[in-house]
Amino acid sequence: MTSDLTPARPVEVDRSSPVPLYYQVATRLQELIEKGEIGVGARIENEVDLAERLGVSRPTTRRAIQYLVERGMLVRKRGVGTQVVHPKVRRPVELSSLYDDLIAGAKEPHTTVLDLKVVAADATVAAALNLPIGTEVTWIERLRFAGGEPLALMHNAIPRDVLEVTPADLAERGLYELLRRAGHVPRIATQVIGARSATATEARTLEEKRGASLLTMTRTAWDDRGRALEYGSHLYRASRYSFELNLSAG
Amino acid sequence: MTSDLTPARPVEVDRSSPVPLYYQVATRLQELIEKGEIGVGARIENEVDLAERLGVSRPTTRRAIQYLVERGMLVRKRGVGTQVVHPKVRRPVELSSLYDDLIAGAKEPHTTVLDLKVVAADATVAAALNLPIGTEVTWIERLRFAGGEPLALMHNAIPRDVLEVTPADLAERGLYELLRRAGHVPRIATQVIGARSATATEARTLEEKRGASLLTMTRTAWDDRGRALEYGSHLYRASRYSFELNLSAG
C-alpha cells in the first residue's frame, strides 16, 4: 500500500521545450487524474520518488503538485501523502465575463443595442467609477435575448478615455472583449446582486408582467492599477435567469 | 530610482519562532503596505536585495512575495519589478460562511429556530446532497433578524451522519461553526442566486407585502473528499438585503 500509481507508460519531460518543467509535470498529472488512471482518493507517489522517476528535482515536482493543489485537484497532508480529490469538489469558475453565457450558450443568444451615447456621469456612475461628477462617459443600453426571448436589460458606463465604443463594435464583440483588445485587462470586479419588482416600462421591454420580480446586478470592473474600466447596472428576468457561483473556502 | 522602499526600521525575522520565515516576511510586507509606508504603485525592493537585507535566502523572499501576489496585493513583472496594487483592487472575499454577517454585523443580528426535525430527503434535497431519496436528514428552519426586523427565512438540510444538531447548539453557534467543530471543513460551495415573488405565507413571516420580490439562494457545501455537508435554501427580503461579491479574473 505504498503507492497506487503505476502508469502504463512513465511520465516523461521534455527539457528542450520552452514549457516549464513543473508545468509539464503538472499537466501530465492532471491528465492522469482526469482520465481516471489515478482513482479518486488514491494517493499519488511521494514527492521524492516521483522526482527521481521523472528525472527532475524535488522542488520542481513539489511545484507541480502545488499547482494542482491550488486548483483543487489534490490534497496534501504532511506525514500522510497526496490524494486525489473528488471531482465534485473541483475548482470554482473564477468568473470571467458574464454568467449569461453559461445558459445562453445553448440558446442562441444575441444582443441588440438600444442606445449608445456620451453623457456626463451622474452621482451614481461617478461614484462607481471613482470619477468626478460630470466626467464624460459612454452610456450603453442593450437588450440581451436568449431563445428568442428577452433575458436581460443591460446598462453600462465606460470612461471615454478607457474606450471609444461604436455600435458596430458592440454588435460584433462583447464589451469585455473590446476592453481587452484596447489593452484594458479587468482584474477584479465588485458586484452586488439584489432584486426588485419591475416598473411598467421595464416590464414592457422584458416582456414580463408589471410587478414581476427582477434580479438586479451592478458591477464595477477594475484593472491592475485600480483604474475603473466599466460600470454596469443590469436587470434580469428572474423567471428566466439565475446566477450560479462556485465559492471556495480559503 | 532603484528602490522606493526605505522603511524606518528594517524588517527583521525571528528565527526562533515556529512561524515560517516566508510567512514572517510576507506579514511584515503586508503591514508596510497596509499602513501606506509603501505607496500604491511604488516598486518594492527587488528580491535579491530584499533577501540580503533580511538575511534570508532568495527562495524564501520569493515565496513571501508570491504569497502576497496571490492575495492580490502585489503585481510582478519580469524585468520590471514588483509593484503595490491599488487597494481598490485588493482581495476577493473567498466566502467563508454567510454574507449576512457583512451587513448584519452592524445591526445586532439574531436568529430564531422555527423548526428542527428529522425527515426523509425528498428528490430536491437528495439530489443536492447526492444521497438516495429517503435518506434521513436533519431539516432546519430558521428566521434571521437584523435591526429588529426579519431579514431572511432559511432552510437547511444536513445528513444525519454528518452532524447531529440540537436547538441549543444552533441557538449558540452558527451552522458552519458547528460543522467545523464536528471536524467537517467546508471546502467549496455551489450557489445559485435568483429571485421570485413572495407567497402569502412567506410574506407574513418576513413582514413583507404579498408579492414582494425576494432573493432566493440555494447552496450546497462540500468537504475535501466531495462529501456534501449541507444544503440550504434561503429567502431574503430584497428590500433589505443584497449579495456583494468580489470576483477576480484569472
Add this chain to the structure above:
DNA sequence: GTCAATACTTTGTCCTGACAAAGTCTTGAG
C-alpha cells in the same frame, strides 16, 4: 534626431542538499 543593437536589471526556472514537523505503523512493556 531616429532607430536598432547592446548592456543591464529583475523576475522565472531549476538544481542539490539538509533538517523539521506531522502522521502512521511497529514494537515491546505491563
Add this chain to the structure above:
DNA sequence: CTCAAGACTTTGTCAGGACAAAGTATTGAC
C-alpha cells in the same frame, strides 16, 4: 490485550547557487 514509546514515511521549510527570459535604459550608427 492495551497502550505508549520509538521508528519510519511523507510533506514543510530553508539555503545557496546557476542560468534563462523579459523588460528597460543606454549607446552608437546613420
